[in-house]
Amino acid sequence: MQAIPIFLILSLLLSSSYAAVQDFCVGDLSGPDTPSGYTCKKKVTVSDFVYSGLGAAGNTSNIIKAAVTPAFADQFPGVNGLDISLARLDLAPSGVVPLHTHPGGSEVLIVAQGTICAGFISSANAVYFKNLNKGDIMVFPKGLLHFQINSGGSPALAFVSFSSSRPGLQITDFALFANDLPTEIINKVTFLDVAQIKKLKGVLGGTG
Amino acid sequence: MQAIPIFLILSLLLSSSYAAVQDFCVGDLSGPDTPSGYTCKKKVTVSDFVYSGLGAAGNTSNIIKAAVTPAFADQFPGVNGLDISLARLDLAPSGVVPLHTHPGGSEVLIVAQGTICAGFISSANAVYFKNLNKGDIMVFPKGLLHFQINSGGSPALAFVSFSSSRPGLQITDFALFANDLPTEIINKVTFLDVAQIKKLKGVLGGTG
Amino acid sequence: MQAIPIFLILSLLLSSSYAAVQDFCVGDLSGPDTPSGYTCKKKVTVSDFVYSGLGAAGNTSNIIKAAVTPAFADQFPGVNGLDISLARLDLAPSGVVPLHTHPGGSEVLIVAQGTICAGFISSANAVYFKNLNKGDIMVFPKGLLHFQINSGGSPALAFVSFSSSRPGLQITDFALFANDLPTEIINKVTFLDVAQIKKLKGVLGGTG
């Protein structure tokens, strides 16, 4: 095998110009958004594929004693269009990630530290929950209500991955009580007492 | 053009045997289920593609004064694998379809009779609701919390279609209060008062 | 549970900025189009998710005595990217929606008024048709030829939903006779007599 001619293989092998390929589409967050994700950044470096935002614990000095730190396409544009993303969950002792859904994807959680009671509820109203220890994983199928509670005495840490680069996060309480959805409507569609609704609206900043 | 030889085109044109095609896959509900839907019924007739179950009003003589009648793949196997299905909504005066999601698909509602106040809440906790009159349509994007309320003085009727043959239906109140999810957990993940939880568990048949 | 600190949960819970979510992508019809749909409108209100264009009957004062009124992404940008859309079908007595396909999706029809003879033909050339009464639904699998005929003595009304926000509509007669496709080619690819072709081109406005 002689060296010099082979040196030309790259251009020879590919008869047509082949400059454009689409192995990935790092999101250009300033560009237009589409149903399949953001338009693609033109020049990328390795930094576009690496994200350090999950390295530090979220601030759990709040009432729920918990923090969710997402690495979705909006924080980590390298996953744009790739149907995958991550998030970090920090739960101080007795911390809780309240009842929520991800409208756009399924989730798998892995416990990195501590003990977490996690569960979901199916469309048939069946309840599936269990205490998870370090190294345990649990799957939460797409769109179903689920929750995580620190069920140990020490801080807990988990990483969650999603089958979408923008899975969304809809926390039921915030959807109901942290906006201006009228109390009368909430009462009708949830059967909750008006006093309970007003109490939670007060707590979560809602009006109406 | 001579008649007799053309009579043979059908077999001649297709050199290989071509018996099997897959334009559709009417679900065999007795067979195994798969992530893409039920296995396919072998012999089909026009009856497999027609369903009359939405022709009669659902029974709204209940507390919510509402009834949902689905024509999903489990009721109407003709839509199996086709990413589409329907349901009928009957709402007596002041009837309500409580807050719910469809984990598997988006929904479009069309008002056939009466007036309906319909709304949904986004992941960003923004509320979108409006009174819909006869002929109005509204879209509820995939997986988001939404509701329908008869806002007129007469019975209302709507038809809803979904982007899935099995969209699922998760009614928040039933997910919380119609099973054995422990009161303590509900309290932690929803901030609802224990008395409120117990009251609704009583009403909806839940235990724990 | 104390009120004030919880008021801050929303921002605390989500450690990273979380402004952008993609629950939906209301189409910006003036922007570029993509294989997955239009780019997304930046600011939306409830009006983007509601459409009233199906409320009025289409004009059936034409030879086919029928009208199709679509609510696809191009008329109703709220469904852009959501794999769902609707249309309204008005059929005066003896009205007909001629033989057609939707290249992009499956269809389910529900009869809201009157009686409709609807049918489709499979790739195996099997014919499936039936008289549908008020409340009956029928599915037309993706891409197959189908038709609807008012088979009762009174006006008929139906709503059709699709598994695509832009299912397309290709009416066989218009594809053949309402453009400049040369008569000679039509003759060769359909076996229709030249006189028949010229007659229909005359009727439907075709040339060539």
Place this chain on the structure above:
Amino acid sequence: MQAIPIFLILSLLLSSSYAAVQDFCVGDLSGPDTPSGYTCKKKVTVSDFVYSGLGAAGNTSNIIKAAVTPAFADQFPGVNGLDISLARLDLAPSGVVPLHTHPGGSEVLIVAQGTICAGFISSANAVYFKNLNKGDIMVFPKGLLHFQINSGGSPALAFVSFSSSRPGLQITDFALFANDLPTEIINKVTFLDVAQIKKLKGVLGGTG
């Protein structure tokens, strides 16, 4: 690097048993069919991935002087579930593949021999057709009506590939005239004269 220990990498690297992978799913044509394709054959050899059925010309001694030889999942189970398939087109001089659609996929045609006039019609009734010479390729977008005519004086050969392992093939004339669809219905949904319909039913073997 020492030889013996590395010999064990294969089993050591993968801590869990890893026997089952799903790189492919060669169709078991005798098993159940599903919306995503046939169930998978358990043991496969290289023969499952190779097919010789396109090597011989189809028989064009028929009125249309053409033959289509498919290598879809039903003939070539190796493509089951892989969203790809092929077919061979033989067109004797003046041979024609009549107007047709593939309900399940897009098509690309490459001319291997001869000259072919190929065309398609869009949903907007725009006509796109052109004479293709050896080596030319043409794309026919999913579900649209298209045709191929040998426009040269010698036999033509083309290979067509599809974006589905079971794209289907609906030839408009066969859908209308090669079954028992009543003449009256055909007349209503196509505007064709009854005499024309009866003539083609006679030719193509239809009844009714």
Place this chain on the structure above:
Amino acid sequence: MQAIPIFLILSLLLSSSYAAVQDFCVGDLSGPDTPSGYTCKKKVTVSDFVYSGLGAAGNTSNIIKAAVTPAFADQFPGVNGLDISLARLDLAPSGVVPLHTHPGGSEVLIVAQGTICAGFISSANAVYFKNLNKGDIMVFPKGLLHFQINSGGSPALAFVSFSSSRPGLQITDFALFANDLPTEIINKVTFLDVAQIKKLKGVLGGTG
């Protein structure tokens, strides 16, 4: 609101029987496999959604000083059909996960402990690699060659998630040298010297 009648809502609201829903499809590994995944287990408990196999370190006492422990659908049937899965990576000091691809999905890696030099190569032959510290994440787009090397002095641990429940794992060296692919063919398709090929076949257990 009176208690007793509401107790009946669940059955009343849903006019039709609604027993079957498909929120998930836990894989029945003994049943047939399909292009969309395994058929669904009929009865499930919370144990089907939890997996503890990633809790223990894989055995890195091998030449590459590394272990990959998968939780794909074949080990963790709860993710069947959900387009998501996980794996655990243990890398002793100087441990290496050799060059490989996942034919079926994209990957995101998070470093739980230690320092890992990870990289991938694009179709345009551009190289993207970086040292990742604890908490850093990196995405490896679908199907591209990539690798991980423990670049610190202590054991490293990472968790990787995939956008498929069965992403596959093709290690280039094993694909070439751990089977009976003839040396002559390997030489032709890789340009590697015969001596090099024979050496690695010896090490990895290949023949031919």
Place this chain on the structure above:
Amino acid sequence: MQAIPIFLILSLLLSSSYAAVQDFCVGDLSGPDTPSGYTCKKKVTVSDFVYSGLGAAGNTSNIIKAAVTPAFADQFPGVNGLDISLARLDLAPSGVVPLHTHPGGSEVLIVAQGTICAGFISSANAVYFKNLNKGDIMVFPKGLLHFQINSGGSPALAFVSFSSSRPGLQITDFALFANDLPTEIINKVTFLDVAQIKKLKGVLGGTG
């Protein structure tokens, strides 16, 4: 049937303006790129759907005696968004398409001339290869390593189709030796001897 009124059917039938349809999305290569493909060209002609670039043999006067001529979306924008594309393979006697993958799609090859030894390797490291003669076809499932060798004494020609409009092409040797991936890393992740690596880097133009 009267002629004049029917002439108006087109506009009457479709009550709403219906100008925009999306049967296809010819790529505007100068516009933004998205995860689903390029944005759509606004005006198209039949030339956008035809490509002649595969008509001429690629230049095989190179060391591998082979040429790959792609008709992907970047060369043939008519396939943009349609999940299909083609390429032409020219192999002079003893020509070789080196070991490679297509990260984005499955491939089917048809031999148009000559004899080709083609093969692929599965995730389970099983090898599937065979001599293919004129007219034989072979499928290479998505993302798996495969190769083609002219195994006859005369030039060979093949056409390959893909299940993606941009399948990508990653030639293992170029990924390793035609860039600046450090020799030390290559050595670690492939077990190849440093001398072998340096030799191939020299041949293929790599540095580092």
